[in-house]
Amino acid sequence: MQRGSTARSASKTSSRSQDSADRGYEMEARVAQLWFWEGYFARRGINLERHYHPDPLLITDLDLMAFDFSPQLARTKHIGEVKTGTSRNTPKPLDRLIWLCGLKQVVEADSGELTTAITPSDRVRNLGRSLGITTQSLSDFERREKEAVAELDGLGSHGTVAAETVKKVQDICKRDPELERAFWFLRCEVWFLKPFIAVKQTVDLMRRLGRRWTPRHEDEDSTAIRWLTSEAASVFTLNAVTIAGLGFTLSKEQFTSLVVESLAEGIVPSHQARRFSESVDRYVAGLLAAAEAPARIRVDAVGAFLPKPPDYAEGFAELAWRLTQAPIAARSIPRQVDFLAFERVVNRREAPWTAVYKLGLRRQDGLRLRRLVAAFLRGANATIDVLDIALTREVQVEQRQGDGSPSSQSEQQALFSEPATESQATIxxxxxxxxxxxxxxxxxxxxxxxxxxxxxxxxxxxxxxxxxxxxxxxxxxxxxxxxxxxxxxxxxxxxxxxxxxxxxxxxxxxxxxxxxxxxxxxxxxxxxxxxxxxxxxxxxxxxxxx
Structure with missing residues (x-):
C-alpha cells in the first residue's frame, strides 16, 4: 500500500511539474509576442547552458531578449523573465527581481521586465524601477496583451503556434548534425556575438543553407531550412541596422573603410593583426633576401598574413550606408523582415490588413530597404528563392470576402509554395x-x-x-x-x-x-x-x- 501511494504521489508531482512547464512555455511565447507588437524585435528561449558550456549552469536559458533602435539607430537590449508558479516553493518577486538584475549585467542589457503570477508589492515595483526593471503581474500583462495584440495573435514568428513550430524544427534538426549546429547557432551563440562577427557567420550559414535548398521539393528538411533561413535573415537584418548606426558621424568613405576593416577582423582585432602581419613581413623579407629570391616572390610574400575581408564586404558596406541614410525607416526594417520572412516563407500565407498597417508594410521607404537587404543576400549567394520573393514582393492588403473573412488560405500558400521562375532564374x-x-x-x-x-x-x-x-x-x-x-x-x-x-x-x-x-x-x-x-x-x- 505504501509503495502504491508513493508511486501515485510521484505521478501527480510529475504531472503538475509538466503542466507548470507547459504553462511557463506558453506565457514566454505570449510575452515575446506582446513585446513584438509593442515595437521590439523580440526572441524567447535564448540558450545560456550551451553558451557557457562546459561550465555547469543552473540557469538553462534566458526567457526573453529584445532589441529596439533610437532615431539615430543606437541599439538597446531588453531582457525578461516569466514565472507562472504560485506554490510555497516558488521564488518570490523580490528574489526574482534581484536575480534578473544580476542577469541583466551579465548579458549587458539596458533594461528588463519581470512577469510573475505572484502580484508584486508596490515596494518591489519601485525597487525594480530604480534598477531599470519593470515588474508586473499576470493581470497587468493580460491588460497590455488585450490592448496591443488583439487579432494579431499567432502571426509572424510569435505566438504559441510559432513556439510549437520551433519545437518541431528542433526535432527535425536533431537528426542532421549540420542543421542542428545551425539551429543552436541561431538559438544561442549569435545573440552573444559582436555585430560584425554575427553578420559574417550568419551570411556563411545562409550560404550553406542555400546549397541544401531544393525548390519545389517539400520534405522535413525543407521545413527546417525555411525556418532556419527566415531566422537567419531576421538576425542578419538586425545586425545590419546595428552597424548602420555607426555611420551617423562619418563620411561614406570613412564608414566604408570602417565596415570593410571590421569585417576582415577575426578573434584578433584588426590593428593587432596588422602589426603581426608587418612583423611577419619583415621576418620573411629577411629570409627571402638572404636566399636571394627573385623580386617577384618577395613582392608576392608581402601581406600574406594581413586580414582579408569577405568577398561581399563592399556590398555590405553599401547596404549599411543606405540604411544609415534612412534611419526612420531602417529602425523598423528588422521587425518587417522578421514578420514577412516567417509569414510568407514559414507560414506560407499573406499578412492580414491589421498587421500590414501596424507594421507600416505598405510604406515605399520600407519596401525599398527590404529590397536592398534582399539584393545584398542575393548577390552574396546567401538566400533561397522563397525568401527573396518574400522580401521583394510588394505587400497587398488582404482581399476579404463579403462577410469580412479572409480569402482562402490555400490561395495564399500557393504564392509561396510555387516560386516564380523569373525570380529563380535571377538568383x-x-x-x-x-x-x-x-x-x-x-x-x-x-x-x-x-x-x-x-x-x-x-x-x-x-x-x-x-x-x-x-x-x-x-x-x-x-x-x-x-x-x-x-x-x-x-x-x-x-x-x-x-x-x-x-x-x-x-x-x-x-x-x-x-x-x-x-x-x-x-x-x-x-x-x-x-x-x-x-x-x-x-x-x-x-x-x-x-
Whole structure:
C-alpha cells in the first residue's frame, strides 16, 4: 500500500511539474509576442547552458531578449523573465527581481521586465524601477496583451503556434548534425556575438543553407531550412541596422573603410593583426633576401598574413550606408523582415490588413530597404528563392470576402509554395556570377535584355560571353541551344559563347558538344548547379578565352 501511494504521489508531482512547464512555455511565447507588437524585435528561449558550456549552469536559458533602435539607430537590449508558479516553493518577486538584475549585467542589457503570477508589492515595483526593471503581474500583462495584440495573435514568428513550430524544427534538426549546429547557432551563440562577427557567420550559414535548398521539393528538411533561413535573415537584418548606426558621424568613405576593416577582423582585432602581419613581413623579407629570391616572390610574400575581408564586404558596406541614410525607416526594417520572412516563407500565407498597417508594410521607404537587404543576400549567394520573393514582393492588403473573412488560405500558400521562375532564374544568374569570380581572376558583369546574361573579362582583357538557361524541370533541348545562339549572334563580341544551365543535357545537346570537341567555334553547353561544378565551369570559360 505504501509503495502504491508513493508511486501515485510521484505521478501527480510529475504531472503538475509538466503542466507548470507547459504553462511557463506558453506565457514566454505570449510575452515575446506582446513585446513584438509593442515595437521590439523580440526572441524567447535564448540558450545560456550551451553558451557557457562546459561550465555547469543552473540557469538553462534566458526567457526573453529584445532589441529596439533610437532615431539615430543606437541599439538597446531588453531582457525578461516569466514565472507562472504560485506554490510555497516558488521564488518570490523580490528574489526574482534581484536575480534578473544580476542577469541583466551579465548579458549587458539596458533594461528588463519581470512577469510573475505572484502580484508584486508596490515596494518591489519601485525597487525594480530604480534598477531599470519593470515588474508586473499576470493581470497587468493580460491588460497590455488585450490592448496591443488583439487579432494579431499567432502571426509572424510569435505566438504559441510559432513556439510549437520551433519545437518541431528542433526535432527535425536533431537528426542532421549540420542543421542542428545551425539551429543552436541561431538559438544561442549569435545573440552573444559582436555585430560584425554575427553578420559574417550568419551570411556563411545562409550560404550553406542555400546549397541544401531544393525548390519545389517539400520534405522535413525543407521545413527546417525555411525556418532556419527566415531566422537567419531576421538576425542578419538586425545586425545590419546595428552597424548602420555607426555611420551617423562619418563620411561614406570613412564608414566604408570602417565596415570593410571590421569585417576582415577575426578573434584578433584588426590593428593587432596588422602589426603581426608587418612583423611577419619583415621576418620573411629577411629570409627571402638572404636566399636571394627573385623580386617577384618577395613582392608576392608581402601581406600574406594581413586580414582579408569577405568577398561581399563592399556590398555590405553599401547596404549599411543606405540604411544609415534612412534611419526612420531602417529602425523598423528588422521587425518587417522578421514578420514577412516567417509569414510568407514559414507560414506560407499573406499578412492580414491589421498587421500590414501596424507594421507600416505598405510604406515605399520600407519596401525599398527590404529590397536592398534582399539584393545584398542575393548577390552574396546567401538566400533561397522563397525568401527573396518574400522580401521583394510588394505587400497587398488582404482581399476579404463579403462577410469580412479572409480569402482562402490555400490561395495564399500557393504564392509561396510555387516560386516564380523569373525570380529563380535571377538568383541562379547571381550565384553563377559569384562562382565565376570565386574560381577565376577578373570581373563578371551581369547583363540581360539585349545583352548577354554575363560577360566575363579576364585580367588581361579577354572576354567570354555567357548565356544562361534556367529550367524548372526536364532536360535542356537542342532547340533552346539554337535559340540562345541566335540571340547571341546579335552581340558583336559573341563569336564563341558558353551556355550554362541548371538542367541535365538532352542526348541531342550532348551530341552537339561531341561534334565540336575543342569548342573552337559555336557554342558550348554545360550544366552548373553549385560549387561541385565549379571546376567544369572554370575549364569551359578558359576554353572560351583562347
Amino acid at each position: 541562379y544568374v547571381a550565384r553563377l556570377r559569384e562562382a565565376i569570380i570565386r574560381k577565376l581572376p577578373g570581373s563578371a558583369i551581369i547583363g540581360g535584355g539585349d545583352e548577354p546574361d554575363i560577360v566575363y573579362v579576364s585580367d588581361d582583357g579577354r572576354k567570354a560571353v555567357i548565356e544562361v538557361k534556367h529550367r524548372v524541370s526536364g532536360a535542356l533541348g537542342l532547340s533552346e541551344v539554337i535559340d540562345a545562339k541566335s540571340q547571341l549572334d546579335q552581340y558583336s563580341e559573341a563569336e564563341n559563347c558558353l551556355l550554362v544551365t541548371n538542367a541535365p543535357l538532352s542526348d541531342e545537346v550532348r551530341q552537339h558538344n561531341a561534334s565540336n570537341p575543342d569548342f573552337s567555334q559555336g557554342i558550348e553547353v554545360i550544366t552548373w548547379n553549385d560549387d561541385r561544378d565549379d571546376g567544369l565551369l572554370a575549364r569551359a570559360l578558359m576554353r572560351q578565352l583562347r
